[in-house]
Amino acid sequence: MQKRETFSLKLPDSLGYFGPYGGRFAPESLMEALLELEEAYKKAQKDQHFKEELEELLKNYAGRPTPLYYAKRLSSLLGDKKVYLKREDLLHTGAHKINNTLGQVLLAKRMGKKRIVAETGAGQHGVATATACALFGMECRIYMGELDMERQALNVTRMQMLGAEVYPVRVGQKTLKEAINEGLRDWVINLHTTHYVLGSALGPHPFPMIVRDFQKVIGEECREQFFKQEGRLPDVAIACVGGGSNAIGFFYGFLSDPQVRLIGVEAGGNGEALGEHAARFASGKLGIFHGTKTFVLQDENGQIASTHSVSAGLDYPAVGPEHAFLRDLSRVEYSKVSDTEALEGFFLLSQTEGILPALESAHALAYCLKICRKLPKGAIVAVNLSGRGDKDVNQIAALQNKGQRV
Amino acid sequence: MIGRIEKTFLELQKDRIKAFIPFVMAGDPTPEVFLNIVEILEEAGADILEVGIPFSDPLADGPIIQQSAFRALKGGMHIDRVFSLLNIIRKKSNIPIVLFSYLNPIFRYGIERFAAQAYDNGADGVLIVDLPPEESLEGINFLEKKLDRILLVTPATSPLRKKRIAERTRGFLYCVSRNGITGLQKELSKEAYELVKSMETLSKVPLCVGFGVSTPHQAKTVASYADGVVVGSALVDELARIVEGKSTLEKFKEFAFSLAKSIHQEQKDN
Numbered sequence: 001m002q003k004r005e006t007f008s009l010k011l012p013d014s015l016g017y018f019g020p021y022g023g024r025f026a027p028e029s030l031m032e033a034l035l036e037l038e039e040a041y042k043k044a045q046k047d048q049h050f051k052e053e054l055e056e057l058l059k060n061y062a063g064r065p066t067p068l069y070y071a072k073r074l075s076s077l078l079g080d081k082k083v084y085l086k087r088e089d090l091l092h093t094g095a096h097k098i099n100n101t102l103g104q105v106l107l108a109k110r111m112g113k114k115r116i117v118a119e120t121g122a123g124q125h126g127v128a129t130a131t132a133c134a135l136f137g138m139e140c141r142i143y144m145g146e147l148d149m150e151r152q153a154l155n156v157t158r159m160q161m162l163g164a165e166v167y168p169v170r171v172g173q174k175t176l177k178e179a180i181n182e183g184l185r186d187w188v189i190n191l192h193t194t195h196y197v198l199g200s201a202l203g204p205h206p207f208p209m210i211v212r213d214f215q216k217v218i219g220e221e222c223r224e225q226f227f228k229q230e231g232r233l234p235d236v237a238i239a240c241v242g243g244g245s246n247a248i249g250f251f252y253g254f255l256s257d258p259q260v261r262l263i264g265v266e267a268g269g270n271g272e273a274l275g276e277h278a279a280r281f282a283s284g285k286l287g288i289f290h291g292t293k294t295f296v297l298q299d300e301n302g303q304i305a306s307t308h309s310v311s312a313g314l315d316y317p318a319v320g321p322e323h324a325f326l327r328d329l330s331r332v333e334y335s336k337v338s339d340t341e342a343l344e345g346f347f348l349l350s351q352t353e354g355i356l357p358a359l360e361s362a363h364a365l366a367y368c369l370k371i372c373r374k375l376p377k378g379a380i381v382a383v384n385l386s387g388r389g390d391k392d393v394n395q396i397a398a399l400q401n402k403g404q405r406v
Numbered sequence: 407m408i409g410r411i412e413k414t415f416l417e418l419q420k421d422r423i424k425a426f427i428p429f430v431m432a433g434d435p436t437p438e439v440f441l442n443i444v445e446i447l448e449e450a451g452a453d454i455l456e457v458g459i460p461f462s463d464p465l466a467d468g469p470i471i472q473q474s475a476f477r478a479l480k481g482g483m484h485i486d487r488v489f490s491l492l493n494i495i496r497k498k499s500n501i502p503i504v505l506f507s508y509l510n511p512i513f514r515y516g517i518e519r520f521a522a523q524a525y526d527n528g529a530d531g532v533l534i535v536d537l538p539p540e541e542s543l544e545g546i547n548f549l550e551k552k553l554d555r556i557l558l559v560t561p562a563t564s565p566l567r568k569k570r571i572a573e574r575t576r577g578f579l580y581c582v583s584r585n586g587i588t589g590l591q592k593e594l595s596k597e598a599y600e601l602v603k604s605m606e607t608l609s610k611v612p613l614c615v616g617f618g619v620s621t622p623h624q625a626k627t628v629a630s631y632a633d634g635v636v637v638g639s640a641l642v643d644e645l646a647r648i649v650e651g652k653s654t655l656e657k658f659k660e661f662a663f664s665l666a667k668s669i670h671q672e673q674k675d676n
Contacts, residue, residue, distance in 0.1 A: 015540070025509060025536050027466040028558040029585060031567070171472065172462070181465045188466070189586045191562055288509045289463070291536070301484040302514030303462040 011322065016205020019328060021321035024205040026291045029188045037195070038206040040111045045213075050106065057102050061135070062092045064099075064217065068225035068382075073352040080377040083368060084234065085355070085385045086222045088246065095358060095387030096218060096246045097128035101197055103214035105132035108195035115139040115190065118197040119183040121148055121176035121242070122313035122360060123155025124387050125199030130164035132197075140164040143182040145174040148312045151395045173306045176242075176316045180290055200243025201320035204291025208321055212248045219253020222382065230380060236261045236371065239384040240363040241334065242278070242313050244320035246386035251332060261333070264323060265367040267309035268336035274299065278307040279336040280319040281327060287318075294321040310339035310399075311359035313387075341366040346389060346396065358387030359396075410502035410530045411554055411577040414453055415612045415633065425634030426451055426625075426669040427614060428641050428662065429506065431458035431474040432491055433483030435649045441494060443645065446659045448501055451666035455495075456533075456636060459488050459507035466535050468589025470639040473646060485515050489527040496528035504531035504556060504577070517545030521552040531556050531577045539574050556580050559605060561597040572608040578634060579609050583617045589639050591618040594627060602632050622668035629672035637665055 011018045026034055044050040058064040066087045075083045088096040101118075108116060116138050120126030126142040133140035142159055146168045149156050159166050172178045180203075187196040201211045219237075226233050237254055239247035241264040254260040269277030277283075280295040287296030289304055297305040297317040309315040326332040337345075342359060345366030350356050357365060361384070368383050375381070389396075408416075418425055428447045433440055444455065460475035460483050467475070492503060505524060512520045512534065524532065531554035537543070539557055549555065554577030559568050562585050572579060583598035584591070602613050615628045616636030628635045644661050647653035 023541055024538065025541055026538060027535050028538060028563065028571075029466065029560045029582060029587075031538050031540075032562045032564055035564075177463065181463055184465050185468075185587050191585050285514070288513055288536070290465075296510070298510065298514065300514070302511035303479065303484075304510070 011325070012205060012209050016209070018208070018322045018325035021292070021294050021324040022205060022208060023293050024291060025288045025293065026204040027188070030184070030204070033187065033191050034204055034206065036111070040107060041206055041210055044107055044110060050110070054103055054106055057106070058099065058217065062098045062102060063090060065221045065225070066090050068222055068229060070229070071353050074349060077352065078369065078372040081372045081375055082380045083372070084380065084382045086218060086250065086382060087385055088218060089355070089357065089361070089385045089388035093124070093128045093131050094390065095124040095128065096215060096249065097125045097199060098131065099217055099249070100199065100211050100214040100245060101125070101128040101132040104195070104197045104210065105129070105136050105138060108138070108197070109136055111195060113193060113195040115194040116197055117141050117143065117183050117186045117194055118199060119143045119176065119179035120155070120199065121145070121179065121315060122311065122358070123148065123152040123159070123391060124313060124358070126164070126166070127155050127158050127162070129197050129199070130159040130162035133164060134162045141186065142166050143169055143179040143186070145169045145176060145179050147174040148176065148179070152312055152391055153394060155391050175312065177304065200245040201248045201322060202243040202290060202292060202318065208292065211245050212252065212322060215245050215249025216252035218246065218249040218384065219251060221253070222250065223253040226382070232380070233257055233260050234380040234382040235259070235375065236263060236379065237382040237384070238263045238265060238364045238368050238371070240265050240314060240360050240386065241319060241323060242267070242316050242360060244323045246384055248320060248322055250384040251326070255331060262331065263367065263371070264332055264334045265363045266319070266334060266336040267311060267314035267363060268338040268341070269308040269310070270339055275306045276308050277336070278309045278314050278316060280317065281334040282336055284317070284319070289318045292318070292321045294324045295319050310342060311363065313358070313360040314363065335367060337363050337366040337370070343396070343399070345369060350389070355385070356389035356393070357385055358389045359392045361386045362389070409554060409577070410500065411454060411504070414502050415578070418453060424629040424632065424669050424672060425453040425612070425614065426666045427454045427456055427616070427634050427636040428452050429456040429458060429616070429636060429638030430641065430645070431460055431471070431478050432488040433460065433478040433481050434474045434642070434645065435477050436481055437487070437491060440491065442655065443658070444495055446655065447662055448499060450659065450662035451670060452501065454502045454504060454634070456504045456506050456638070457488070457492070459485060459505060459511055461508040461511055464508060466587055468587045468639060470590070470643050470646065471588045474642045477649065485511055485520065489523050492527040492529055502530045503528060504533060505529050506533045507535070509534050509536045513543070517543060518548045521545070521549035525552040530554060533558070533580060539571055550576070558582055559601065561585055561601050568605065569608055572605060575611060578612040578614045579605060580636070581605060581613055581615045581632065583615050583619065586617065588617050590620045590643065594618070594624050598628065599631055622664045625665050626668040626672050629669040635669050
C-alpha cells in the first residue's frame with residue numbers, strides 16, 4: 001500500500017476554527033448547550049464502547065461498508081475513462097445522512113436527552129434522524145420548509161411513518177434555511193431535554209467537526225476499496241456540496257493524497273443572479289450565518305439571500321466552513337452545475353446503469369461527465385453517490401409534465 | 407465623561423426608580439410611523455430606547471419580532487437608513503439609544519465603520535445577539551471603545567461564564583428571563599428572579615430583564631427586583647395590530663403609558 005503523507009490538518013482548533021472560518025457565533029441562549037455538546041463528544045471519542053457501538057450499528061443496521069462500484073456502461077460513453085461510484089445510496093434510508101444521525105443520536109442518548117429535533121431540506125436527513133430516533137426510542141420532531149414538504153412529499157410520509165412529527169415551516173422562502181432557524185429556536189426553548197441533530201457540516205462549533213467525523217467513514221472506506229479494486233487511488237474524486245457533509249466525509253479519506261484531485265460541486269440553479277442558485281463560492285461573500293463564519297449568499301446589506309436549486313438538499317445560502325478553508329489551501333476545487341445539467345446526469349445514470357441518483361448526487365455526476373472530456377485516457381474518477389433518487393421521482397415527473405427540458 | 411446610559415441609570419437610582427426600556431424595530435412599519443412611535447414612547451416615559459436593526463433570519467426571535475423585521479426589510483430598511491432615523495431622533499431627544507442587531511449586517515457593513523457611524527449618529531450602546539464574548543472579530547475592540555457593548559446572560563449560563571460576561575458587559579447587563587426566544591408569555595418564570603439574584607454580586611452595572619415581559623403587571627413584578635425592564639414583543643404586537651387595522655396609535659400610547667407607570671411606581675425592595 002502506498003505510504004500516506006500527513007496532511008497537517010488537525011482542525012478545527014480549540015475555538016472551532018478552520019483557518020479563518022468557523023467559530024461559534026451563537027446567541028447566549030445556545031452557548032452552554034454547545035459547550036455541553038463539545039464536552040460530551042470529546043468524552044465519547046475516547047470511549048471504546050461508544051466507538052464499538054457505533055461501528056456495529058453502521059455495519060449491521062445501516063449496511064456499511066457501502067460498495068465501490070465500477071460503472072462500466074457509463075464509463076464506456078466517456079471514452080477511455082473509468083468512473084467509480086461510492087454507493088452511499090445503498091445505505092439504510094437511502095443516503096449518507098444515516099452515518100451522522102446514528103452517531104449524534106447515540107451521543108444524545110449518552111447525554112441523557114430524551115428528545116431530538118432536526119431540520120431537513122430534501123428530507124434525507126429528516127428520515128435518517130427519524131430512523132435513529134425510532135431505533136433508540138427518542139421523541140423526534142423534524143422542521144421542514146413547506147416548499148420542501150411539497151417537493152419531497154414521499155420523505156414527509158416516511159418520517160411520519162417512523163413516528164416523527166414533521167413540523168411545517170411557513171416563513172421566508174420556506175426551505176432549509178428557515179427550517180434550521182426553527183430547529184434552533186426549538187432547541188433554545190427545550191435545551192435540557194433536547195438535542196439538535198444538525199445534518200450538515202455547518203453551524204456553530206462543534207457541529208462542523210462532529211458531522212465531519214461521523215461522515216469521514218465514507219472517504220476512509222473508499223480509499224481502502226480503491227487499493228483493493230484498482231491497486232491505486234483515483235485521479236479525481238467528486239462530490240456535491242450543499243452544506244457539505246457528504247463531500248467533507250468523502251474528501252477526508254483523500255486529503256493526504258496530493259495526487260487525488262478533489263472537486264466539490266455546488267448548485268448552479270437557473271442562472272447567475274442572486275436568488276437563482278446556491279453557488280456560494282461563485283458569488284457568496286464572507287459572512288456569519290447560522291453560527292459560523294464562511295461564504296454566504298447575501299445582499300449588499302448583509303441580508304441572507306434566497307437561493308434556488310432543483311435539489312432541495314443543496315438549496316442553502318452558506319457552505320460548511322471547512323470547505324472554505326480547503327478551498328483557500330487549494331486542496332479542493334469547487335465548481336457548479338445547473339439544474340438542467342443535474343437532470344441530464346440523473347437520466348444518464350438511470351438509463352445506463354439502472355441507478356436513480358438523488359438530485360443532489362446528480363450534480364456530482366453531471367460534473368463528472370463534464371470533466372471526463374478533459375481528462376487523459378485511463379483516468380479514474382470517483383463520484384460520491386450520496387443518495388438515491390426515489391425521493392425525487394415525483395418532482396422530476398412533474399417537471400417533465402410541465403414540459404421542461406429534462 | 408460618562409455616557410448617556412450610565413447617566414440615566416445614576417439619575418434613576420437616585421430616586422430609586424426602575425428603567426422602562428421599550429424595544430422597537432427601526433422602520434417598522436414605515437420610517438414615519440417608527441419616528442412617531444419613538445415620540446410616543448418617550449412621552450410615555452421610556453428611559454432608554456432599544457432599536458432593532460432588521461435581519462432576514464432572526465433566529466433568537468419569536469414570530470412577533472420576526473414579522474416586525476420582515477415588515478421593516480420590505481420597506482427597504484438597512485443600516486444607513488437606521489442611522490438617518492437615529493439622527494432625526496437625536497435632533498430632538500437625549501434618550502439613550504441601544505442598537506439591537508444580528509452580526510451579519512454589521513459584519514458586512516464593516517464593524518469599525520458601523521461603530522463610528524453609530525456613534526456619530528447618536529447611538530450609545532449595541533447588543534449583538536449572535537456575538538458571544540468568546541468570539542473576537544477585527545474591529546470589535548474599536549466598537550467597544552465607541553459604544554457600550556451590552557451582553558446577555560440566560561438562566562442556562564454557567565456560573566463561570568456569568569462572571570466573565572458580567573465583567574465584560576458595559577452600560578447594563580441584559581438578563582434573559584427564560585430559556586427561549588423573544589415573545590409573549592402568560593406568566594413570568596421564577597428563573598428570571600433567580601437569574602437577577604445570582605448576578606447581583608457579580609455585576610457592577612445595572613441588571614435589566616427582557617424576553618417575554620408582556621403586561622404592565624409582569625413589568626411591575628420584574629421592576630421589583632431588576633434595575634430595568636425591557637418590553638419588546640408586547641409593544642411590537644400592538645404595533646402589528648395597528649398595521650392590521652385592529653388597533654390604533656391611541657391604544658398603543660395607552661399601553662406604553664401603563665407599562666411605564668407600572669415600572670416607575672415600583673420601588674426597589676431593599
